[in-house]
Amino acid sequence: MIFITKSNIRSSFCKADSPEKPGQPPTTATHPTESNPMSLIRSICVYCGSSSGTDPAFAEVAMRFGQILAERNITLVYGGGSRGLMGAVARAVHEHGGRVVGIIPDFLKLRERMFTGAQEIIVTRDMHERKQLMFERADAFVALPGGIGTLEELVEQLTWSQLGRHRKPILIANINAFWEPLIELLDHMKRLGFIHSDLAIDYRIVNRVEDIVPTIETAIARAVAERESVPEAIERM
Secondary structure: OEEEOOOOHHHHHOOOOOOOOOOOOOOOOOOOOOOOOOOOOOEEEEEOOOOOOOOHHHHHHHHHHHHHHHHOOOEEEEOOEOOHHHHHHHHHHHHOOOOEEEEEEHHHOOOOOEOOOOOEEEEEOOHHHHHHHHHHOOOEEEEOOOOHHHHHHHHHHHHHHHOOOOOOOEEEEOHHHOOHHHHHHHHHHHHOOOOOHHHOOOOEEEOOHHHHHHHHHHHHHHHHHHHOOHHHHHHHO
């Protein structure tokens, strides 16, 4: 396990051309790994709850998705904890031979029980730095069921996408209709003119865990086709 502390995180992981203001995503992206050179998805950032919720299906889906990530050789980037759905997806990736990158603020190491099985743990100074690094290390974003923190992280990525700061795919895993109220709210905002063609938001919705990776692959393939050049498309995403 590689353990990076907040004292050297800035020089080790922040891009030289990243925006200076906290909370702003950079315009650069990571590059394919040698172990998976042809895949357009090298890593996926998963937002989910530090609790398991009352529906057993949520934990089952988290574990199944972790297995899928490992089998597809896709790195999991997540919040670094071992509790709830966060722990379920991380353990599943680890147990099936996949790679886990946990990014956790120093003040949450004990509260969220930092997952020591991750190949790479990054301890940040605060939440802003955590979210910035999660953005930088991911090629796409998936929201599983979760609480206020999960909702905030998902909405932030939707906002950055809406403002043209990135084109990385954003997917809502609407397991057992968990995200239905949010989806209805977004539709409500569209009907009332607060989300329109000039400020559109681009996201995908799936109801089955097996559809998550194929849906993201389709989104990336479409972006590649629009730009005619794989390196150029990925660099802009």
